[in-house]
Amino acid sequence: MRSFDFSPLYRSTIGFDPFFDLFDRIFSNETNQSGYPPFNIEKIGDDHYRISIAAAGFTEDDLNIEVRDHELIVSGRKERDDENRVFLHRGIAERAFEKRFQLADYVKVVDATLENGMLHIDLVREVPEALRPRRIEIRTPGGKTIEGKAVEAGKAEAKKLEKAEQ
Incomplete structure (x- = not known):
């Protein structure tokens, strides 16, 4: 896995959006998280983001989404129903997982949908008017x-x- 160093960008900005921290943790080799399940982080607008997690085989009841202390925690735990089944090959991963994403200030989770095996979590960044940049x-x-x-x-x-x- 490639490691990207975003630290030069930190030096040239003052109080910049902590999303760089998120990307830094994702691309660093020092992360404790496994690559399961795979996920994407998209910027779909100026202040709109989407995290898409491949959650094939999981239902809404198997998944849990929680926000705690500026951290988005997505977990999945599938009930084992294979006692009566005999697998000749088991290649579909249905193991439990937990993914943690650090949220920047003023980022809120606004929606979550499970569609075609993909869990989509929509985020929006709403900076209060008093804290927005203004032209001098x-x-x-x-x-x-x-x-x-x-x-x-x-x-x-x-x-x-x-x-x-x-």
């Missing part, structure tokens, strides 16, 4: 500001601008 207007000394643009105005033009603003 740059002004020049002595100039008037109209709609975010500085205007150098003579006395006659300044009077016209003041009347127009009123």
Whole structure:
């Protein structure tokens, strides 16, 4: 498995989204999680994400999704019903699993669906308005500001601008 080092990106950002931590843990060789079951993480919009987990053979009752302390925990445990069956070959993995995903601040789980053996977990990042980035207007000394643009105005033009603003 390849290991990707995202640390140079950390150095050039201040307070950046902790999703890099998530990707760093996924791609590092130091993770304690197995590759079972396989999963995808998709960005499906500016603030919308989807985790898709291959959960073939599991039903809704076999799966559990829980959010605790900014951590999404997905687990599956299938009831064993093979006492009366004799397998000549058993290649379909139906073993219990637990996957943990660290959630960034303001990321919420909004939906989960099980369709065609795939468990889809939809996430949305909702940053409060007070914490969202805002544009700061740059002004020049002595100039008037109209709609975010500085205007150098003579006395006659300044009077016209003041009347127009009123």
